[in-house]
Amino acid sequence: MECSTGFLHLSDDLIVEILKYSSSRSTLLSTILVAKSIYYVFQMYPKSILRSLYYHVLGPTFPQALELYRYRTSLKNKDGTFTQALETDIPMTARERKSIKSIERRIVTRLENMFSFMHIDRPST
Numbered sequence: 001m002e003c004s005t006g007f008l009h010l011s012d013d014l015i016v017e018i019l020k021y022s023s024s025r026s027t028l029l030s031t032i033l034v035a036k037s038i039y040y041v042f043q044m045y046p047k048s049i050l051r052s053l054y055y056h057v058l059g060p061t062f063p064q065a066l067e068l069y070r071y072r073t074s075l076k077n078k079d080g081t082f083t084q085a086l087e088t089d090i091p092m093t094a095r096e097r098k099s100i101k102s103i104e105r106r107i108v109t110r111l112e113n114m115f116s117f118m119h120i121d122r123p124s125t
Contacts, residue, residue: 015041020052028053 022028
């Protein structure tokens with residue numbers, strides 16, 4: 001007499017959703033090893049299941065962590081060192097910062113005026 005699990009009668013989509021909400025990698029691994037049908041479903045969608053698992057474990061910081069990892073691996077040289085992607089900032093004086101802020105303020109004001117003039121409701125005025 002064979003033991004059957006409740007998972008064998010579920011659709012693949014439902015099994016994928018169950019696997020996506022695993023609480024840890026060990027839980028996911030244990031669930032995958034329960035039955036061959038679950039293992040085959042995992043083999044069809046491994047990236048989406050793992051991405052969802054990591055998102056639930058790490059929270060909303062996962063996309064930024066993944067982006068940082070990809071960025072760092074793209075900068076890594078063959079010898080294991082990293083290239084300098086960003087140049088060091090040039091220190092500015094308080095007067096220079098104030099001047100830049102005033103220029104930015106004027107530009108933003110001009111853009112706001114131009115945008116509001118272009119999208120004015122003329123029939124109602």
